[in-house]
Amino acid sequence: xxxxxxxxxxxxxxxxxxxxxxxxxxxxxxxxxxxxxxxxxxxxxxxxxxxxxxxxxxxxxxxxxxxxxxxxxxxxxxxxxxxxxxxxxxxxxxxxxxxxxxxxxxxxxxxxxxxxxxxxxxxxxxxxxxxxxxxxxxxxxxxxxxxxxxxxxxxxxxxxxxxxxxxxxxxxxxxxxxxxxxxxxxxxxxxxxxxxxxxxxxxxxxxxxxxxxxxxxxxxxxxxxxxxxxxxxxx
Amino acid sequence: xxxxxxxxxxxxxxxxxxxxxxxxxxxxxxxxxxxxxxxxxxxxxxxxxxxxxxxxxxxxxxxxxxxxxxxxxxxxxxxxxxxxxxxxxxxxxxxxxxxxxxxxxxxxxxxxxxxxxxxxxxxxxxxxxxxxxxxxxxxxxxxxxxxxxxxxxxxxxxxxxxxxxxxxxxxxxxxxxxxxxxxxxxxxxxxxxxxxxxxxxxxxxxxxxxxxxxxxxxxxxxxxxxxxxxxxxxxxxxxxxxxxxxxxxxxxxxxxxxxxxxxxxxxxxxxxxxxxxxxxxxxxxxxxxxxxxxxxxxxxxxxxxxxxxxxxxxxxxxxxxxxxxxxxxxxxxxxxxxx
Numbered sequence: 001x002x003x004x005x006x007x008x009x010x011x012x013x014x015x016x017x018x019x020x021x022x023x024x025x026x027x028x029x030x031x032x033x034x035x036x037x038x039x040x041x042x043x044x045x046x047x048x049x050x051x052x053x054x055x056x057x058x059x060x061x062x063x064x065x066x067x068x069x070x071x072x073x074x075x076x077x078x079x080x081x082x083x084x085x086x087x088x089x090x091x092x093x094x095x096x097x098x099x100x101x102x103x104x105x106x107x108x109x110x111x112x113x114x115x116x117x118x119x120x121x122x123x124x125x126x127x128x129x130x131x132x133x134x135x136x137x138x139x140x141x142x143x144x145x146x147x148x149x150x151x152x153x154x155x156x157x158x159x160x161x162x163x164x165x166x167x168x169x170x171x172x173x174x175x176x177x178x179x180x181x182x183x184x185x186x187x188x189x190x191x192x193x194x195x196x197x198x199x200x201x202x203x204x205x206x207x208x209x210x211x212x213x214x215x216x217x218x219x220x221x222x223x224x225x226x227x228x229x230x231x232x233x234x235x
Numbered sequence: 236x237x238x239x240x241x242x243x244x245x246x247x248x249x250x251x252x253x254x255x256x257x258x259x260x261x262x263x264x265x266x267x268x269x270x271x272x273x274x275x276x277x278x279x280x281x282x283x284x285x286x287x288x289x290x291x292x293x294x295x296x297x298x299x300x301x302x303x304x305x306x307x308x309x310x311x312x313x314x315x316x317x318x319x320x321x322x323x324x325x326x327x328x329x330x331x332x333x334x335x336x337x338x339x340x341x342x343x344x345x346x347x348x349x350x351x352x353x354x355x356x357x358x359x360x361x362x363x364x365x366x367x368x369x370x371x372x373x374x375x376x377x378x379x380x381x382x383x384x385x386x387x388x389x390x391x392x393x394x395x396x397x398x399x400x401x402x403x404x405x406x407x408x409x410x411x412x413x414x415x416x417x418x419x420x421x422x423x424x425x426x427x428x429x430x431x432x433x434x435x436x437x438x439x440x441x442x443x444x445x446x447x448x449x450x451x452x453x454x455x456x457x458x459x460x461x462x463x464x465x466x467x468x469x470x471x472x473x474x475x476x477x478x479x480x481x482x483x484x485x486x487x488x489x490x491x492x493x494x495x496x497x498x499x500x501x502x503x504x505x506x507x508x509x510x511x512x513x514x515x516x517x518x519x520x521x522x523x524x525x526x527x528x529x530x531x532x533x534x535x536x537x538x539x540x541x542x543x544x545x546x547x548x549x550x551x552x553x554x555x556x557x558x559x560x561x562x563x564x565x566x567x568x569x570x571x572x573x574x
Contacts, residue, residue, distance in 0.1 A: 074462065074463065091452065148462075
């Protein structure tokens with residue numbers, strides 16, 4: 001499981017995370033909510049090794065990872081679906097998926113997993129040789145998730161998967177995420193602005209506000225509490 | 236359902252047809268333009284078979300260096316203006332290995348390839364990596380500076396007088412080969428063969444290997460590549476090392492033809508850029524095809540008494556026209572930007 005203890009991450013003089021602690025137990029879906037600039041993306045980037053916290057600890061399965069390189073963290077079983085999809089727009093769907101499996105050496109397993117993700121996202125299976133940049137926003141999001149799944153992760157991080165997508169597509173994607181988590185015993189950590197969509201599938205939720213954890217509770221409690229919903233979650 | 240590798244579908248066939256058309260159409264356009272010029276200049280411009288064959292021969296040398304440019308662009312997203320000088324430096328190393336260390340030609344070639352790989356890797360680590368987050372213009376200017384430094388260093392070590400160097404394939408068989416009724420020197424035939432082999436290797440590398448795919452990805456989106464577990468820094472270094480090796484091969488192929496002195500790559504670099512731009516900066520096949528076309532155009536223009544003075548600048552004209560009409564080149568892929 002993932003344990004983030006009291007990390008402080010900054011971009012030069014700008015402190016984005018100021019003593020954030022998060023615990024992600026195996027098999028659960030955790031969501032981190034908050035407004036723009038609350039530090040949610042920085043949290044995921046810190047976990048994935050794209051930026052290193054200046055203090056605090058990040059441990060995965062009791063092993064410290066806050067100084068590790070991004071390549072090593074992928075090999076440990078943590079994959080991230082970054083903000084804004086970040087698919088390889090000039091490569092086709094199949095090539096994007098193959099890149100997700102870069103750290104793997106089992107060619108047959110990779111081939112089987114390509115079929116598996118195409119079952120979760122049939123539209124990808126139909127467009128294997130299509131250039132990724134020509135896919136629609138929702139399809140690109142599915143491709144980004146599928147690509148992260150190709151690494152056979154144990155922990156999947158998602159950074160604002162609802163960004164720029166129609167509500168219907170958002171719901172479809174979140175349902176697929178929930179199904180994947182259940183079937184594959186995959187631990188999921190979703191960072192979101194769309195609190196309603198995220199709470200619908202999450203077990204536990206953290207709310208970040210200007211770099212600090214303002215609230216942490218079971219998702220069901222947050223959904224029931226009207227005042228919390230209005231002041232922190234905006235609905 | 237996994238699609239079998241060998242099966243065709245309408246989509247693929249259409250794409251191949253389009254590519255074939257793209258290769259054939261400039262030849263048709265070229266013929267029409269030259270026929271028009273012939274009519275305008277009243278027979279002064281001739282479209283002799285000799286020009287085509289000679290053009291392909293010379294063009295293969297341009298294509299060889301253009302392959303290095305394509306390789307470095309596709310694997311690192313950088314235009315390296317120092318590619319020619321680096322190739323020149325490595326060619327001098329091969330000359331030194333042959334004449335001073337008394338190695339055989341093939342041993343010297345391998346030694347040169349090893350040297351060039353290290354040379355390219357070290358330059359990438361020491362010069363390029365510190366500025367990798369700088370704007371593209373900065374990186375371009377740095378490669379221009381690198382051009383100067385490598386050039387001066389070569390002159391310092393080996394002086395400016397030309398050295399002679401003979402390729403082993405220039406001593407094999409007949410002095411010149413007759414192709415379709417035109418004759419071409421065997422040095423050019425050797426150059427063509429080597430260029431086509433390198434083109435094939437580069438093509439296979441980018442399109443059929445895991446490393447080539449990771450290399451392309453690293454150039455296009457380093458952050459996403461890192462999140463896939465690709466060691467982006469290492470990929471960029473490998474890109475420079477491979478490009479340096481291809482450049483050294485181009486130098487070794489060109490030197491017996493143009494003579495070996497510290498300036499011999501400078502003119503060639505211009506034609507190589509024209510070839511790469513014409514063929515598409517991310518297409519190895521395009522680079523070689525572009526080289527052939529530039530070679531043919533130069534020979535035809537050079538054969539006309541009226542136009543022969545623009546034989547050299549015609550490469551500039553080609554670059555200008557391509558950038559205006561079809562900036563991605565003949566076989567280059569259009570950048571897809573979805574809003």
